[in-house]
Amino acid sequence: MPEALEALVRPVRLLAAGGTISMRGRHAVPELAAADLIEQVPALAGVPRLAAETVLSLPGAHIALDQALELARRAAAAAAAGEGVVVTSGTDTLEELAVLCALVHDGEAPVVLTGAIRPASSPGADGAANLLDAIAVAGSERAAGLGAVLVFGGEIYAAMTVRKVDSTSPAAFGSPLAGPIGRVAEGRVWRNATPLRPAALSVERLADRVEIVPTALGDDGAGLARAAAHADGIVFVALGAGHVAPVVLAALRAAAQRVPVVLTCRPERPGMLFSTYGFEGAESDLRASGALCAPFLSPQAARVALLCGLGAGLDRAGIATVLAPWDAA
Numbered sequence: 001m002p003e004a005l006e007a008l009v010r011p012v013r014l015l016a017a018g019g020t021i022s023m024r025g026r027h028a029v030p031e032l033a034a035a036d037l038i039e040q041v042p043a044l045a046g047v048p049r050l051a052a053e054t055v056l057s058l059p060g061a062h063i064a065l066d067q068a069l070e071l072a073r074r075a076a077a078a079a080a081a082g083e084g085v086v087v088t089s090g091t092d093t094l095e096e097l098a099v100l101c102a103l104v105h106d107g108e109a110p111v112v113l114t115g116a117i118r119p120a121s122s123p124g125a126d127g128a129a130n131l132l133d134a135i136a137v138a139g140s141e142r143a144a145g146l147g148a149v150l151v152f153g154g155e156i157y158a159a160m161t162v163r164k165v166d167s168t169s170p171a172a173f174g175s176p177l178a179g180p181i182g183r184v185a186e187g188r189v190w191r192n193a194t195p196l197r198p199a200a201l202s203v204e205r206l207a208d209r210v211e212i213v214p215t216a217l218g219d220d221g222a223g224l225a226r227a228a229a230h231a232d233g234i235v236f237v238a239l240g241a242g243h244v245a246p247v248v249l250a251a252l253r254a255a256a257q258r259v260p261v262v263l264t265c266r267p268e269r270p271g272m273l274f275s276t277y278g279f280e281g282a283e284s285d286l287r288a289s290g291a292l293c294a295p296f297l298s299p300q301a302a303r304v305a306l307l308c309g310l311g312a313g314l315d316r317a318g319i320a321t322v323l324a325p326w327d328a329a
Contacts, residue, residue: 002043002132002187004041008139011049012084013129014038014089017063017071019090021114021131034121039118043187045137051083054175060090060097060115065206065307068093068100068124076105076200084138085111088131091164091172094150098159099304103322104140105142106200110143113150113159117172117318124209126153126170133184140189141203142182147197149181156182158195160212160326163298176268178298196325198305201312208232208310212299214243214266219244221251233310235262235302242283246257249281249289256290259308260319263291270295272327292319294326302326 016022016034023030038044038075038251052079055071056063063071077325089097094115096166114134136150137143149160152173158181165174174180182191212225214237228235234255238244243263264288265272272295273283286300287293294302303322309319 002136004187005043005047005136005139008084009050009141010082010084010139011051012047012086012138013078014050014052014086014088014135015071015075015078015189016052016054017087018058018088019060019094019115020119021088021116022057022126023119025119028119028121030059033057033083037127037131041132043132050135057187058090060094062093063089063093063097068097070201071274072097072100072104074099076107077109079105079107079109079111082109084109084143086131086134086138087111087113087121088228088240089113089115091115091117095162095164095173095294095298096304097298098150098162099301100308102159103198103201103305103308105148106202108144110138110146111148112138112143113148114152117170118166124170132187136187137189142189142191146181146191146195148155149177151184154184156184156189156191159257160196160198160301177270198322198325201314201322202306203308205311206307206314208307210303210306210310211233212237212303214299215248219245219248221248224248224251224255228258231259233260233300234264235264235306238263238265238272238286238301240267241265241276242286242295243277244281244286246280249285252286252291253289260306260316262289262306262323263293263295263303264297264299265295274328292316292323294323296326297323
């Protein structure tokens with residue numbers, strides 16, 4: 001056991017929810033329960049106050065919204081009781097689960113998400129190292145007040161800005177906009193930043209239909225119109241620094257009159273201007289469209305935030321307050 005793990009300042013609870021970290025076999029499928037994950041890492045033997053429970057055994061792509069909410073609630077409840085929490089799940093949807101945890105957790109103890117790119121039975125499997133690092137962060141004094149974070153490949157990322165940046169590399173996660181907030185080495189935690197934490201929401205359900213609608217070259221606004229006709233909310237992905245064609249602007253205005261619309265931008269390091277350009281469909285038009293601006297969130301993060309706002313019963317003004325930290329002031 002690494003020396004640093006002998007001095008964890010809080011108990012740690014592992015909540016296992018499947019994913020590649022739990023998979024093995026020629027054609028990998030979930031097989032390993034929470035206790036198995038612990039047993040596969042010899043360095044965790046004898047770690048004091050380490051508990052493990054299996055919540056789900058699913059690929060990340062199979063997790064439903066209600067299952068994700070229940071998992072996030074369990075993590076938040078354990079953290080509120082003073083435990084550092086580690087959630088293991090599939091990397092396909094890990095960044096969305098991280099945002100959900102961030103939006104329901106307001107305790108001092110951290111909720112740490114991790115997983116693996118390579119199945120446990122594959123050469124160079126990365127799950128054991130990621131789990132070891134995640135437990136180190138969950139029990140570390142330096143992680144107090146971080147909220148929800150994602151630990152992968154020895155780096156620590158804020159839940160609200162982390163993205164999956166590579167489909168198959170063990171360095172699968174990054175934060176193109178904000179960068180990592182720390183690192184883990186030999187069970188020791190280095191923290192170089194304190195991320196923005198969203199206000200915790202009392203999310204009753206995740207039952208609304210929120211669609212992500214991107215615009216692109218030659219868009220005629222039909223995608224926005226279709227979504228506005230049957231969705232409960234929309235995340236709209238604008239071009240550049242907040243730009244669309246005039247016909248799309250008209251569709252955006254109409255959609256924002258019907259349902260809550262959250263604006264994000266297509267670049268992986270996004271930002272939305274205020275008044276640099278003056279053509280029709282420029283950023284000032286989008287800001288005046290009635291949509292809510294959250295350009296520093298990825299489209300998938302914005303979708304989870306809107307789902308949580310709707311699930312907490314917030315009106316447009318309440319949702320705007322939740323999203324306000326993710327735009328320039």
